[in-house]
Amino acid sequence: MELSLRRLRTLREVARRGGVNAAAATLHYSPSAVSQQLEALSVEAGAPVLERVGRGVRLSEVGRVLVEHAEVLLAAERRAGAAVEGARQTLSAHLTVGVFPAAGAGVLPAVLADLAARHPGITLDSVEGDGESVVTDVRDGHLDLALLLDYPDAPEPWKADLRVVPLGQDEIHLAVADGSAHGPGAALEALADEDWILSGPHTYWGRAVRTACRRAGFDPRVRHHVDSSATALAMVAAGLGVALVSDLGRVFCPSRGVVVVPLARPLSRTISIAHLPHTGERPTARAVLAAFARAAGAAGLAPVEAVHEGRAGQVPTRSEAASRANPSSSGTRGT
Amino acid sequence: MELSLRRLRTLREVARRGGVNAAAATLHYSPSAVSQQLEALSVEAGAPVLERVGRGVRLSEVGRVLVEHAEVLLAAERRAGAAVEGARQTLSAHLTVGVFPAAGAGVLPAVLADLAARHPGITLDSVEGDGESVVTDVRDGHLDLALLLDYPDAPEPWKADLRVVPLGQDEIHLAVADGSAHGPGAALEALADEDWILSGPHTYWGRAVRTACRRAGFDPRVRHHVDSSATALAMVAAGLGVALVSDLGRVFCPSRGVVVVPLARPLSRTISIAHLPHTGERPTARAVLAAFARAAGAAGLAPVEAVHEGRAGQVPTRSEAASRANPSSSGTRGT
DNA sequence: CACCGGTGTCAAGCTTTGCTTCATGGAGCT
DNA sequence: AGCTCCATGAAGCAAAGCTTGACACCGGTG
Numbered sequence: 213m214e215l216s217l218r219r220l221r222t223l224r225e226v227a228r229r230g231g232v233n234a235a236a237a238t239l240h241y242s243p244s245a246v247s248q249q250l251e252a253l254s255v256e257a258g259a260p261v262l263e264r265v266g267r268g269v270r271l272s273e274v275g276r277v278l279v280e281h282a283e284v285l286l287a288a289e290r291r292a293g294a295a296v297e298g299a300r301q302t303l304s305a306h307l308t309v310g311v312f313p314a315a316g317a318g319v320l321p322a323v324l325a326d327l328a329a330r331h332p333g334i335t336l337d338s339v340e341g342d343g344e345s346v347v348t349d350v351r352d353g354h355l356d357l358a359l360l361l362d363y364p365d366a367p368e369p370w371k372a373d374l375r376v377v378p379l380g381q382d383e384i385h386l387a388v389a390d391g392s393a394h395g396p397g398a399a400l401e402a403l404a405d406e407d408w409i410l411s412g413p414h415t416y417w418g419r420a421v422r423t424a425c426r427r428a429g430f431d432p433r434v435r436h437h438v439d440s441s442a443t444a445l446a447m448v449a450a451g452l453g454v455a456l457v458s459d460l461g462r463v464f465c466p467s468r469g470v471v472v473v474p475l476a477r478p479l480s481r482t483i484s485i486a487h488l489p490h491t492g493e494r495p496t497a498r499a500v501l502a503a504f505a506r507a508a509g510a511a512g513l514a515p516v517e518a519v520h521e522g523r524a525g526q527v528p529t530r531s532e533a534a535s536r537a538n539p540s541s542s543g544t545r546g547t
Numbered sequence: 548m549e550l551s552l553r554r555l556r557t558l559r560e561v562a563r564r565g566g567v568n569a570a571a572a573t574l575h576y577s578p579s580a581v582s583q584q585l586e587a588l589s590v591e592a593g594a595p596v597l598e599r600v601g602r603g604v605r606l607s608e609v610g611r612v613l614v615e616h617a618e619v620l621l622a623a624e625r626r627a628g629a630a631v632e633g634a635r636q637t638l639s640a641h642l643t644v645g646v647f648p649a650a651g652a653g654v655l656p657a658v659l660a661d662l663a664a665r666h667p668g669i670t671l672d673s674v675e676g677d678g679e680s681v682v683t684d685v686r687d688g689h690l691d692l693a694l695l696l697d698y699p700d701a702p703e704p705w706k707a708d709l710r711v712v713p714l715g716q717d718e719i720h721l722a723v724a725d726g727s728a729h730g731p732g733a734a735l736e737a738l739a740d741e742d743w744i745l746s747g748p749h750t751y752w753g754r755a756v757r758t759a760c761r762r763a764g765f766d767p768r769v770r771h772h773v774d775s776s777a778t779a780l781a782m783v784a785a786g787l788g789v790a791l792v793s794d795l796g797r798v799f800c801p802s803r804g805v806v807v808v809p810l811a812r813p814l815s816r817t818i819s820i821a822h823l824p825h826t827g828e829r830p831t832a833r834a835v836l837a838a839f840a841r842a843a844g845a846a847g848l849a850p851v852e853a854v855h856e857g858r859a860g861q862v863p864t865r866s867e868a869a870s871r872a873n874p875s876s877s878g879t880r881g882t
Numbered sequence: 883c884a885c886c887g888g889t890g891t892c893a894a895g896c897t898t899t900g901c902t903t904c905a906t907g908g909a910g911c912t
Numbered sequence: 913a914g915c916t917c918c919a920t921g922a923a924g925c926a927a928a929g930c931t932t933g934a935c936a937c938c939g940g941t942g
Contacts, residue, residue, distance in 0.1 A: 213628030217552055218929095232890055245930050247891055252929090259635045267889040267938040277634040281627030288623055292616030293548030299612040300594045333593075567919060580901055582920055587900095602909040602918045 215256065217289060219249045220282035223261065226250065227271055227279045238352045253278070287490075294493045304333025305496035310346030310358035311338050314441055315483070318460035319359075322507035323500070331499050343416060347371060350486055356497060359504075362482040363420035374486045379504060380513030384479040385472045387448045387457040392471065394454075399476040404430035407453030411439045421456050424479055445470055459512060482516055483508065550591065552624055554584045555617035558596060561585065562614045566603055573687045588613070622825075629828045639668025640831035645681030645693035646673050649776055650818070653795040654694075657842035658835070666834050678751060682706060685821055691832060694839075697817040698755035709821045714839055715848030719814040720807045722783045722792040727806065729789075734811040739765035742788030746774045756791050759814055780805055794847060817851055818843065 225235035226246065236243040254261045261275040271279065297305060311320060320338055327334050339346075339355065346358035351374065360376065386403070388394050394402065404425075410432060411418040425432045435453055438444045442464035444455045449469030457465070458481065462472060485504055491497045560570035561581065571578040589596045596610040606614065632640060646655060655673055662669050674681070674690065681693035686709065695711065721738070723729050729737065739760075745767060746753040760767045770788055773779045777799035779790045784804030792800070793816065797807060820839055826832045 213624070213631070215552060215624050215627060217550060233888085242931055243890070244892080244932080248929075251891090257631045257635070258639055259631075264890075264937090269890065273636075274631055274634045277630050278627065281623065281630055285620060285623045285627065288616065288620045289548070289550050292550060292613065292620065295612050295616055296548070296592045296594075296609055299609045300592070301608075304593050568917085577902055578919070579903085579921085583900075586920090599908090599919075602916095604919070 213256065215285070216252075217285060219253050219256075220278070220285055222246050222249045223253055223275070224279055224282045224286065226262070226269075227275070231268055290490050291493075294490070294495070297495045302333050303331045303496050303499055305494070306335045306337070307356040307497065307500055308337040308339060308354070309500070310341050310349055310355045312342065312359060312361060313340060314458065314460040314463065315359045316340055318463045319504065319507045319511055322510055323503045326503040326506055327500065330503070331496070334496055334499060336500065347374065347486060350374060350488060353488070356487060356491055357500065357504075358486045360484050360486050361416060362484065363416055363423075364479075364481075365420065365423050371486055373489075375489050375492055376484045376486045377501065378482055378484040378516040379508040380483055381480040381516055382458045382460050382483050382513055383474075384456050384458045384481065385462075385474055387445055387455045387465070387470050387472050389448055389451045389454075390469050390471050392454075394473060396473050397476045398473055400425060400428040400479075401430060403432075403454055404428075406433070407435045408432040409436040409438055409444045409447045409453045409455040410434045411444075412437050415439065420481065428477075440464075480514075483513065548591065550620070551587075552620060554588050554591075555613070555620055557581050557584045558588055558610070559614055559617045559621065561597070561604075562606055562610070625825045626828070629825070629830070632830045637668050638666045638831050638834055640829070641670045641672070642691040642832065642835055643672040643674060643689070644835070645676050645684060645690045647677065647694060647696060648675060649793065649795040649798065650694045651675055653798045654839065654842045654846055657845055658838045661838040661841055662835065665838070666831070669831055669834060671835065682709065682821060685709060685823060688823070691822060691826055692835065692839075693821045695819050695821050696751060697819060698751060698758075699814075699816070700755065700758050706821055708824075710824050710827055711819045711821045712836065713817055713819040713851040714843040715818055716815040716851055717793045717795050717818050717848055718809075719791050719793045719816065720797075720809055722780055722790045722800075722805055722807050724783055724786045724789075725804050725806050727789075729808060731808050732811045733808055735760060735763040735814075736765060738767075738789055739763075741768070742770040743767040744771040744773055744779045744782045744788045744790040745769045746779075747772050750774065755816065763812075775799075815849075818848065 222235060222239055222241070225239055226232060229235045229238065232246045232250070233243050235241075236246045239246070250261050257274050257278060259274045260272050261278060262269050263272050264270075297303070316338055320336075324336060327336060339349075341349070343360055346355060347360070349355040350358045359379075360371075361382070386394065386398050410421055413419050413422060422432060436444075436447055438447065441457060441461040445457060445461075445464050446466055447453065448455050449466045456479075457472060460483075465472065485501060487497065487501075492501075557570060557574055557576070560574055561567060564570045564573065567581045567585070568578045570576075571581040574581070585596050592609050592613060594609045595607050596613060597604045598607050599605075632638065651673060659671060662671060674684075676684070676693075678695055681690060682695070684690040685693045694714075695706075696717070721729065721733050745756055748754050748757060757767060771779075771782055773782065776792060776796040780792060780796070780799050781801055782788065783790050784801045791814075792807060795818070800807065820836060822832065822836075827836075
């Protein structure tokens, strides 16, 4: 009995997904490779691991037993990996994190600078993607971590098997053209007659803003459907309409032509990091999580417990917020 | 972290043997292969798994941690294998057993016939060897089971990490030429002036017989140093001297010319089977053990708990003993 | 009924892994 | 110094393992 962890992994995936093709897709194999691995497992076990039923396939009794033990073995493998990471005096690993665009521009540079200073051995790759895709990629193990956005009215129950640690609140403000009549403390309902620049209702952002407007008593007249914050803000500067922008999104503000003013009734979204349960035991992953937490604080994101208060003046610039949140930081994030 | 059980196995072996060469020898690899596997493990772990010290090597901290987890993983692998064997409705496997010569001729045929009838899927290979070599081969995993002989005055403490299940007592008798003056119930000391046919003192058998004679008050005059029972018995038939022979050894008795008579003071050796602890959990191994137990009973070996009593007449033939021990058996052991 | 769209498997080819053999570099022993 | 033993490096070759493309099979559908 000379088992191979690789084969056990694919067997488990077949058991989870209920099919050879599905397992092959998530493992980035061809279906044929999965089939061959299962065949090899069957030879090893002395009995077929799965039996054909209809046009699909089902685990045999031996297959079920083997999957059961595969779970034990793979869990032990993960623990071994974490233990090795811990035993290595200098943390080093290669992690991949899924980010949404604003985070990529707004917090990733600070995180990378932080990591480079504290743990030079840790390298971080980022993959841009929306909330839905990154969560499934985390669940499949293709991403170690994923930054997520949670909007107040859109609970996301599909993260039940993931650990989600909140990073902070990303407050949402109003972006208007320079010289606009809308001053600090603008009420959302005062913008009912404006032209809006917003992403479509198929995005979380588009849906969240529409919901907020509707609660304020109007449907925004969206004249320009734009997915990227950078484009939206450029349009605002060009006088095409108004838009909402979050703290993080302000990295995309053009140098001139746009004024960001606080909303009368504060609106915010929660930024958090999702990962598989066992990832939290990896020392390198913990180091990265800590770096993200520091970067969030330095970027001026309010802690999730913070109580929202109305503000009197204009929204502080990011560097002002940063120095308030972390006076010792000199704001070394760039690009 | 994509561990390979094969590499972990060699790492553990290096840890146990304390060197690359030694591990390579027991694993039947070349030293270079072991070295390469360890290098691959080091890359995987992100840190060297072992460090050179003097002209040898020593495990690094990471290596120690990895070995610790390797033990867990390999134990889990063994359990998985046993579970698969159990889940397979028809027992089938290929086991290798180490035997001493008399057992090979005396009990193996019965065992194979028994297995062929009850579990056609189980195939058994046998390797002839002395007690010492088979024990180390069992310990290294090259043999699944090993038949052992234990002599009363020669405890063998080097089987501490093995499970040893006793099969029965193999009684030792006197073999003399046909027409000899020595009758039933011969006392050992009456043979002090005979010419002896015996193996050298480097063998367990030779040592045990010499010890028994010495306890009877004399040193046997060994004129013919013969390792094999078959040759010794042929020499007895030819009138070259006397020899001792065990129940199992009687399969080598020539058809005529030799008379086997019981000793006045019974002498016996214990036959047992040794295996690694986890082997006892394998259903196929249990089936083989059961077959050996049945064969031992059918061969007329007394249970180890049996009390020795002096006997009045000649030693019963093997088929008489067999029918007494197991009346339904028709004695189908041959060659 | 014939036809897709989907399943899993088979066969051939090629890349990669991984072993062996032979040669090299140190560390201890005489 | 010379010798021996241990571990490692380089080259070569065999086997494992993946991919592509073709096939067989089942189930729903026009």
